[in-house]
Amino acid sequence: MKVIAFNGSPRKGGNTHIAIETVFEELNKKNIETEEVYLHDYEIKSCTACYTCLKTKDCKCILDDDFNPLLHRLLEHDGLILASPVYAWNATGQMRCFLERYGFVTMYSPCNMKRKVGAALTVYTRAGGLPTWYNLIGLLLGFGMVVPGSTYATMAQGASPGAILECEWGLDSFRELGQNMAWLLEKLQ
Numbered sequence: 001m002k003v004i005a006f007n008g009s010p011r012k013g014g015n016t017h018i019a020i021e022t023v024f025e026e027l028n029k030k031n032i033e034t035e036e037v038y039l040h041d042y043e044i045k046s047c048t049a050c051y052t053c054l055k056t057k058d059c060k061c062i063l064d065d066d067f068n069p070l071l072h073r074l075l076e077h078d079g080l081i082l083a084s085p086v087y088a089w090n091a092t093g094q095m096r097c098f099l100e101r102y103g104f105v106t107m108y109s110p111c112n113m114k115r116k117v118g119a120a121l122t123v124y125t126r127a128g129g130l131p132t133w134y135n136l137i138g139l140l141l142g143f144g145m146v147v148p149g150s151t152y153a154t155m156a157q158g159a160s161p162g163a164i165l166e167c168e169w170g171l172d173s174f175r176e177l178g179q180n181m182a183w184l185l186e187k188l189q
């Protein structure tokens with residue numbers, strides 16, 4: 001089984017990366033393969049509201065950028081983790097661009113992540129961690145994915161890179177998410 005994590009941070013090796021690695025450690029213990037993708041390494045434009053994908057239902061966006069290859073890479077996986085730092089009380093723009101287009105392109109097309117496992121986590125400094133997490137969890141449910149929980153919410157507090165290593169409750173929530181995600185993946189297999 002394979003899980004892919006989309007990291008919405010432009011900062012390589014930062015707090016979001018540490019959070020993802022903490023979840024991955026638990027998944028790897030159960031022999032689940034893991035892969036992290038930095039969305040900032042790709043050109044992903046925001047949706048232009050052309051509505052073509054809703055008519056063609058052919059698993060493609062007509063915009064010419066990196067979205068389609070990334071979507072098809074995602075579809076090869078059994079699980080998805082949406083992981084983002086909080087920017088202006090929300091997920092980062094790059095993450096939101098991907099989600100806008102994923103939602104429409106997959107809405108009526110046969111290729112989608114329905115009934116696969118979806119998880120979300122956020123890192124933040126002062127405010128917006130919880131609404132951002134709710135937003136990502138809501139989207140995963142709206143995409144028809146099966147979402148494992150953990151105690152409280154899956155998020156951690158920290159500002160500079162590495163700061164979340166001091167946030168024990170946050171790291172615990174990531175470990176628990178990894179354990180619950182592995183459990184759910186096995187049940188659904």
Ligand SMILES: Cc1cc2nc3c(=O)[nH]c(=O)nc-3n(C[C@H](O)[C@H](O)[C@H](O)COP(=O)(O)O)c2cc1C
Pocket residue numbers: 009010011013014015016017085086087088089090123124125126127128129158159160161162
């Ligand atoms: C442009 C920008 C906007 C931010 N907005 C918020 C915010 O609204 N609330 C918050 O708590 N932290 C905010 N932060 C702080 C980041 O969420 C925080 O530093 C996080 O740990 C960064 O994760 P990373 O190391 O993975 O990039 C913002 C940071 C930047 C650069």
